[in-house]
Amino acid sequence: MTFDIVVVGAGPTGLTLACELRLAGADPLVLDRLPEPSTVPKANGLGGQVVRMLDHRGLLERFTAAASHAGPVPAFPFGGLPLDLSRLEADPFHLLLLPQPRMEEILGERARELGVTIRRGHELLSFTQDDPTSPPGPADGGGVTLRVRGPEGDYEVRTRYLVGCDGARSLVRRQAGIGFPGSAARETTLLGRVVLAESAINPKTGEVEVPGVGRVRPGRHATPHGAFTITSLHPGVHLVGVHLPTGADTAAPEEPIGPSTRKDPAEPAAPEDPAGPLAPEELRAAVRRELGADLPIERVLWSARVVPQARQADRYREGRVLLAGDAAHLFPAGGALAVCLPDAVNLGWKLAAHAGGWAPPGLLDTYQTERHPAGRRFLTQARVQALLTEPGEDAAALRGLLGELLGDAQAVRRVAGMMSGSDLCHDMPGAAARPHPLLGRFVPGLRLVTSSGATGLAELMRTASPLLLDLAGRTALTRIAAGWRDRVVVVPARCEDPPADALLVRPDGHVAWVAAADEPDEQAGDALRTALSHWFGAETRAEDIQEVTTAGG
16 A cells, blocks of 8 residues: 555644645645544633635634634733733734644644545554655655554555654654654643533633632632642633642642641652553542632533643654654643744645656755754743742742733733744745845735635635735746746736735745845845745646736635
8 A cells, every 4th residue: 555645643743734635736645553533621712813715725713713712812821920922013923722622623624635645543654765865756666664463464665755743752763763852841740621610610700719718719729738729721711730740649728728737648649750641539628728718610521630841852853754743842831822823834845746756856855954943942931930830939930921021011021922923934045135024924814805706815715725926916027937937827817905015935935036126136036936846846847838827816
């Protein structure tokens, strides 16, 4: 059995990558060792730039319909400190609240619509790749051989590329010999999704009335023993967490939040390996120790011990083997999918170009040069968030100082940009000494009028094709794209207050070239040829060109 690309892992990253590969014309196979999709709510939603990426693929409406909240938020926590986003002229934090199992259900539906082959209950056992220094292609037959265990026994699969989206304990990463340096957090979190008594919740403030304690407000509360967190995720569902120093015993704190203190010697102590399952009774007992009273929990939906990790693979590629998502990075604070899904969208079209035989030299290398720094930058802010939540005087001093700095709108803008990914800017070839502000950034959500009528730029990105957008009738530039007519879609359009005369947008939404209003055709045309060749391969021979391929005009 032979496939263009095999993706290991049918989580959000693997399914997104599979969809991107199909849109770009590749034939992927997705393997997942679990016989059924996981019901574990590892993530609680999406926020930031990734939401606009969903819109580019026509998935935003599906996600919004399933979300308990969809839209901008006036404030967002940074390590427990409030970011007042209402002070910004443009809020980067469009938030979608929905549990990961529902995300996977939506992405799985989309993958099946596109014809992706998904094999559940099929576990990757091992793989061997051919000489990684020789470029795989139809002529040399190079690639990777996988040994897989399925319900009916072991079998082999041959593929040109293998992508590990198989999570923190990635077999693909380990067998490829890729390092995963970093550290574990100094605290263990006993985490649970719970249903609280409705009568105990103040609908206006979200505070929870705890008998013998009083009102406990949403957020994180430091205690001498550790910390306690409670927050509402979805209607009727709360997330509660008890944060303990890793390896510490679970004795009751000397000064709990409430006035009473309880300690049940029969309650189990934390295991030597703190990460893993957590019985509902253990969660209830741990919360009782922190509060000094019983939280009015009617039902525990899910619970687990979690040790946050701060890690990043030292490289995202080893020959024909690549990593994406949690296999490539782990963050000690939330928001991982804001990095994982863009990994997939960045990689998909580049990998499909190699599978299709038209990729320019070095295209796949840009996955490493673009996404590894993006992961490292997000990891930096996530580490800072984790430090801000630690107990002790040093962390308190850090919270006090940053709290003052975050009173400034510019500081809020910078931090929100790092958290949301909206500040990401990739290097582009042929950039002028003073490049256009849009170059390398995610394209803005323009409203357009084409010969087919009014539309949005997001609608034009549904097919995941490269897009040359002509906003000023500069046909001398659009004629140049005729040499890439089989790969690049040209759209003449009008736009109120256009940001530039023309834009070349990559399939992942990043602007690869800009023609400014005062830039001569010859100069702009040379830069356009450079960008087209760099990202989309060699120009088609002039004698084969009949006309410029256009869409919407």
